[in-house]
Amino acid sequence: MARAPRLRRIAWLTDSGGLRYHWRALRHRDQAWRPFRDAVAGWLAAWQPPCERLVLVGPSAGHTLPIERMHHFAEIIALEPDALARRWLSRRARGRPLRFERIDVLRGTAPLRPLAEAFPDAAILFCNVLGQVRPPGGGRWHGPLADQLVGRHWASYHDVVSTTVRPRAGAAARAFADDPLETVLAHFWPGGELALIDHETFRLAGPGHAADYALWQLTPAHTHLIEWVVHQPPA
Numbered sequence: 001m002a003r004a005p006r007l008r009r010i011a012w013l014t015d016s017g018g019l020r021y022h023w024r025a026l027r028h029r030d031q032a033w034r035p036f037r038d039a040v041a042g043w044l045a046a047w048q049p050p051c052e053r054l055v056l057v058g059p060s061a062g063h064t065l066p067i068e069r070m071h072h073f074a075e076i077i078a079l080e081p082d083a084l085a086r087r088w089l090s091r092r093a094r095g096r097p098l099r100f101e102r103i104d105v106l107r108g109t110a111p112l113r114p115l116a117e118a119f120p121d122a123a124i125l126f127c128n129v130l131g132q133v134r135p136p137g138g139g140r141w142h143g144p145l146a147d148q149l150v151g152r153h154w155a156s157y158h159d160v161v162s163t164t165v166r167p168r169a170g171a172a173a174r175a176f177a178d179d180p181l182e183t184v185l186a187h188f189w190p191g192g193e194l195a196l197i198d199h200e201t202f203r204l205a206g207p208g209h210a211a212d213y214a215l216w217q218l219t220p221a222h223t224h225l226i227e228w229v230v231h232q233p234p235a
C-alpha cells in the first residue's frame with residue numbers, strides 16, 4: 001500500500017479556502033449563493049449510493065454542502081486541511097456521525113490511490129475541490145479517477161470554467177447528455193467572445209455520461225460554471 005501524504009496546513013488567504021473563502025461565504029451564502037446551494041442540495045438528494053460510509057474530500061465548512069440533511073450514511077469521514085473549516089463543519093453536522101482524517105489523497109505519486117485503499121467500502125464525494133486543486137505534476141483528474149476509482153461509487157461537483165463575463169439572466173441549472181462544452185456555455189452565456197479560465201474538469205466522469213450544470217455566483221463579479229457527475233462501478 002502506498003504511504004499517503006498528510007494534509008498540509010492551508011494558506012489562509014486563497015480564494016478556494018481559508019479566511020477569504022469563509023468571508024465570501026458569510027457575505028453571499030444566504031443570497032447570491034442560494035440558487036447554487038439549492039442545485040447542490042437537489043443533486044445530493046438524488047444521489048443514494050449503496051454504501052454505509054461516505055468520504056467527503058474538501059468540504060470546507062459545508063458552506064454549499066447540506067451536511068445536516070445527509071441522513072443516508074452511518075459514518076461520514078471528511079478530509080479537509082482547513083482547521084477553521086473543520087470546526088465549523090462539525091457544528092453544521094449537528095449530530096451526524098462525522099469524523100476527520102488527515103491523509104491527503106490529492107497529492108503523492110499516485111493521487112487518489114490512498115483514497116481507494118484507505119476507505120475500500122465507502123462512497124466518495126469530491127466537494128468542489130477537483131477544479132481548484134491540480135493533480136501533482138499537472139494534467140487533469142480524468143486519468144486518476146478512471147484508474148483508481150473505476151470500481152467505486154463516487155460523485156463530484158467542481159468548477160469547469162470561471163469568468164467575469166455576466167451570464168444570461170435566469171439561466172437555469174440543467175443536465176446535458178453528451179454535448180460539447182461550447183453547447184453548455186451557450187446555455188449559460190450570451191453569444192460572442194467569452195474570456196474564461198478553464199479548470200480542465202469538463203466531463204470528469206468520462207465521455208458518454210450525462211452531467212448536470214449550474215452557475216455559482218461566487219461574487220457579484222465572478223461566476224463559476226459547476227458540473228455535477230455521478231460514477232457507478234460497472235455492473
Ligand SMILES: C[S@@+](CC[C@H](N)C(=O)[O-])C[C@H]1O[C@@H](n2cnc3c(N)ncnc32)[C@H](O)[C@@H]1O
Nearest residue numbers: 016017058059060062063064065082106127128
Ligand atoms: C472551494 S472549497 C470547497 C467548498 C465547499 N464544498 C463548501 O461547501 O463550501 C475547496 C476546499 O478544498 C480544500 N482542499 C484543498 N486542498 C485539499 C486537499 N489536498 N485535500 C482535501 N481538501 C483540500 C480547501 O481547504 C477548501 O476547503
